[in-house]
Amino acid sequence: MNKFFIIIAALFIGFSSYSQRKYMKPKFAENWSKPSKHPDHIVLNFSNDPATSISVTWRTSSEVTQAYGEIAVSHENPKFTNQAITKKAITNTLRSSNVVSYWNYRNPDQSLYSNINQNYHSVTFDDLNPNTVYAYRVGNGSIWSEWIQFKTASKSNDPFSFLYVGDAQNYILELWSRLIREGYKKDPNASFIIHAGDLVNDPHNEDQWHEWFKAGGWIHRSLPSLPVPGNHEYGPLYQDDLAEKVRKLSIQWNDQFTLPQNGVKGILETNYYVDYQGVRFVALNTNTMIKKQSEWLEDVLKNNPNKWTIAVFHHPVFSASRGRDNKIIREYWKPLFDKYKVDLALQGHDHSYTRGKVSPFEKNTLSGQNKKDLTGTVYVVSVSGGKMYQLKSNWDDYEAKRDKIGSQKQLFQVISIDGNKLLYKSYTALGELFDEFELVKNENGSNSIVQ
Numbered sequence: 001m002n003k004f005f006i007i008i009a010a011l012f013i014g015f016s017s018y019s020q021r022k023y024m025k026p027k028f029a030e031n032w033s034k035p036s037k038h039p040d041h042i043v044l045n046f047s048n049d050p051a052t053s054i055s056v057t058w059r060t061s062s063e064v065t066q067a068y069g070e071i072a073v074s075h076e077n078p079k080f081t082n083q084a085i086t087k088k089a090i091t092n093t094l095r096s097s098n099v100v101s102y103w104n105y106r107n108p109d110q111s112l113y114s115n116i117n118q119n120y121h122s123v124t125f126d127d128l129n130p131n132t133v134y135a136y137r138v139g140n141g142s143i144w145s146e147w148i149q150f151k152t153a154s155k156s157n158d159p160f161s162f163l164y165v166g167d168a169q170n171y172i173l174e175l176w177s178r179l180i181r182e183g184y185k186k187d188p189n190a191s192f193i194i195h196a197g198d199l200v201n202d203p204h205n206e207d208q209w210h211e212w213f214k215a216g217g218w219i220h221r222s223l224p225s226l227p228v229p230g231n232h233e234y235g236p237l238y239q240d241d242l243a244e245k246v247r248k249l250s251i252q253w254n255d256q257f258t259l260p261q262n263g264v265k266g267i268l269e270t271n272y273y274v275d276y277q278g279v280r281f282v283a284l285n286t287n288t289m290i291k292k293q294s295e296w297l298e299d300v301l302k303n304n305p306n307k308w309t310i311a312v313f314h315h316p317v318f319s320a321s322r323g324r325d326n327k328i329i330r331e332y333w334k335p336l337f338d339k340y341k342v343d344l345a346l347q348g349h350d351h352s353y354t355r356g357k358v359s360p361f362e363k364n365t366l367s368g369q370n371k372k373d374l375t376g377t378v379y380v381v382s383v384s385g386g387k388m389y390q391l392k393s394n395w396d397d398y399e400a401k402r403d404k405i406g407s408q409k410q411l412f413q414v415i416s417i418d419g420n421k422l423l424y425k426s427y428t429a430l431g432e433l434f435d436e437f438e439l440v441k442n443e444n445g446s447n448s449i450v451q
């Protein structure tokens with residue numbers, strides 16, 4: 001009998017010491033995401049006109065204090081590199097101790113604290129020729145990346161396509177890798193990739209950003225990224241923030257991406273717009289300054305010379321999954337989407353798939369018009385990483401209609417625009433077609449949907 005109690009007591013002590021133990025990285029993984037003198041985390045972004053400009057950002061150890069980007073018009077003759085021009089990079093040091101890397105509001109003891117010490121370098125190449133294949137490389141003058149090709153946008157509204165993915169967030173290296181690589185295989189000529197927030201789970205965790213860069217590999221350095229932050233790009237940065245539940249933008253975000261500076265002051269590079277061959281892409285930050293962004297949004301939508309408008313943000317206007325709702329986003333932004341006829345809203349957050357719409361004039365009496373033809377903004381929620389949630393049973397509360405739902409599916413989307421037609425295709429991680437529709441722009445500015 002005594003023996004039995006001893007065993008139980010030993011098990012109890014063992015379990016409680018295990019549950020109170022701080023989260024520790026295994027020894028073999030300690031240096032896994034550490035930078036070196038060799039450029040890594042190389043990523044392309046638009047920060048000015050995509051027809052004449054491109055920005056590249058990369059990471060090294062902090063011993064690399066001077067860095068450069070080189071660029072040339074690419075050519076079949078490998079001697080094209082002789083024509084390269086060199087531009088000095090802007091270098092920022094990111095050095096911070098005791099960063100909360102594994103946030104857990106309920107149990108701060110389970111948080112992992114880490115030190116970050118690295119340099120970010122960025123170069124914006126301007127005065128490029130439109131519709132031209134360039135090759136660039138980055139380095140410190142003696143250690144260089146490979147020459148990497150990309151194509152500038154056309155000055156006219158030529159047809160093009162792009163990729164859109166929802167939350168990568170979980171199992172990024174394990175499972176998001178196959179998804180993004182399949183996306184690239186499906187449309188290697190895509191002009192860029194939209195990431196609708198929650199790229200990682202723990203905002204300041206360098207290991208997870210390293211996973212994101214490893215999983216995407218050279219896709220990130222070949223196709224420009226248009227990312228917006230999700231709620232998981234905000235979190236406690238230091239111990240004090242944990243206690244006070246203060247959430248701060250990922251400490252890496254502004255250094256790691258070089259995005260347009262045309263958004264709301266105070267949250268630059270988390271909301272912005274880019275015009276690409278007749279389409280205005282409006283990136284919004286659903287985490288903060290919603291009202292302030294409404295004024296900005298109205299201005300950006302009102303003064304828009306483009307035929308198409310696509311909004312990108314994280315928390316959806318109409319939630320896809322159970323127990324979720326973002327009233328403030330719906331209240332402030334949807335009326336503007338209706339008023340200025342935003343064609344498509346690309347969203348994330350809900351770890352499931354839903355596509356649907358509501359006519360902006362649904363409740364009006366429009367004699368002589370078929371209200372079904374007045375297609376309003378098409379709203380999509382999609383997920384690309386490995387975490388999945390349960391779907392809502394309907395959209396009746398929203399008085400909106402779901403046209404397609406899906407769960408337990410890692411998905412990517414290829415969206416193509418050609419004149420008055422927008423073709424949307426959603427594919428599974430296996431590259432199989434899951435959803436498809438076509439939007440057609442009518443003479444009167446309204447859209448028709450064919451599905």
Ligand SMILES: [Fe+2]
Pocket residue numbers: 167198230231232314348349350
């Ligand atoms: Fe989210």
